[in-house]
Amino acid sequence: MTDLEHAIQTVRFLAVDAVEKANSGHPGAPMGLATVGVELFTQHLRFDPQDPNWPNRDRFILSCGHASALLYSLLHLAGYDLSLEDLQAFRQWGSKTPGHPEVGHTPGVETTTGPLGQGIGNAVGLALASKMAGARVNAADNALIDYRVFVVASDGDLMEGVAREAASLAGHLGLENLVVIYDDNRITIDGSTEIAFTDDVQKCFEGYGWSTEAVDGHDALALRGAINRALTASARPSLIRARTHIGFGSPGKQDKAACHGSPLGKAELSATKAAAGWPDSPMFRVTPESYAPFKARVVQNQAERAAWLKQFDRASAATKEVWAQLVERKLPSDALEQLIVAAGTKALATRRIANQVQQKAAELMPAIVGGSADLACSVMSTLYGAGNVGKADFSGKNLHFGVREHGMSAILNGLSLSGFFVPYGSTFLIFSDYMRPGMRLSALMERQVVYLFSHDTVYLGEDGPTHQPVEQLSTLRLVPNLHLFRPADPMECAAAWYHAMTRSDGPTALVLSRQDLPVLERPASFEPRTVLKGAYVVSDVEKPELVLIATGSEVGVAIEAKAILAASGRRIRVISAPCWELFRALPKAEREALLTPGVPRAVFEIGSTAVWQGVVGEAGLVIGHDAFGISAPWQRIQQELGFDAATVAARLAAHYFA
16 A cells, blocks of 8 residues: 555544544545545645645635545644644534634634535635735736635535536636536435436536536546646636545445435444454554655645745835735724715715725725625725726726625635635625625634625615515624624714724624715714714713614614604604624623613614614614515605604604603
């Protein structure tokens, strides 16, 4: 047995032993993919386990994250900070080896995978980022960024629509630095893929503009040739269909769904090891021969990294300045003030104001890039004069994602994971539902991604209830670590973008109006950074008898309603709450100073009311909308649904002052 063959067997049985010891996990895919994994890590991938964040390392994405035991075994043998003890703690509390790979948790893991198809979308974003960063920092004689992205994907990944959306865009852009190895083992949890998936995958991807090839996934030399040919494909991403056998080598479970998501069992594990000529004990057996091919590759890669560091040293001052802009993202001390100036002082729709702020934001932070799911002119998210990213030129900042919201959200995560860009994506708020899985993952991975959502309530108007969001504000607020800003005027738009630019531990969503909104009046002494607390008093009164909380377009109406009630002697404090998540994070004393314990509260936000009920209490009033909308001009909708100032004032009076 050669060292390479020994390494393949080691990976196979480390993965199986990890699943067996945990009595939980997916042994079948790692058994079938061991040859693919070892071939990639020992022959193709550029990486240095001593510097896992080397900017020009190749990225490896295990899109079928349920096969995590494969990845952990490879990372251990490759020399990352992942011990045999970590493998033995697979899927246990506090371990470095959770059930699905998590970026930032396990050294060498490039993205969090598990929800199938997302990894392919992330990979497209990472490959796109390589091309875009290269267009900014590479010189003719000194290419600093040209990393490749390698993906292992399952049948399930390719069934998911998000993967197809992302693959279509990758083919359109000609991302030749992207190689997907499709694990064609023809088994899913429910049985043979014949029951639901009979696509000719190669023809599908050829239609997307990809180069494709089919090989035996257990033949290392065949794989090597296919990967080398893929890396020379001109202006086309590549799909390699690797025919494998799930549970490879298991006498009783190979090619059966029984080994997909359950341990082999002690008897079958022993039989499998015996059939392979592998000792039944000890478990987690590793020998010097297991490490040898990996160590040889690491030595070669470390020489490449050392050469790269010299390349970076001799880069021009201008190139290093661009590099710092992309990676360090330093802002001037008066950045917020500059954004406020850019916001202007006119009563406009917040989608228009946010776009004005966005121009200045991208000027101050060149790492900002992004685009829209075919709605840039409606959301107003274009960066003017910044150029479009296309197959022939990746130097622009504007991305056209097409009508692919799900794919867009996954690609945005990949762009962010590259370390070079702060990406934004835009569409109507109603279509955030199509983006939700990617948004949830950006929050889980703590990625700095910006989401721009316009047409934020039933005031979208004539397009009717299919396009009018109702529950979206509430459900987005339920996503942990997602900060949702719903600005009411220019100053709040500026603060929202500033927060998105300065927040490095998670995503920010800006939710914007279609209709024009009034500019809120504030005292000359008002400190703009107060907005960054998430909620603040926008219109006060001595000894308030009611605290009225409003967001976005409802703030101006709330102030009008206050004035109406003031005429009858009622004292109401109006709070604008552009980002409730930030407010909830304030110390209790600050929150209570604003909300005034013992004073009744009301909330006014045109959307689902349930999430606000805990804020106002059981006896409190939430003025919102818990039904679908209707097609009509927004002014008529406001009148018919009772969201005008007079009706709001009447409802408050009836509820609190009757």
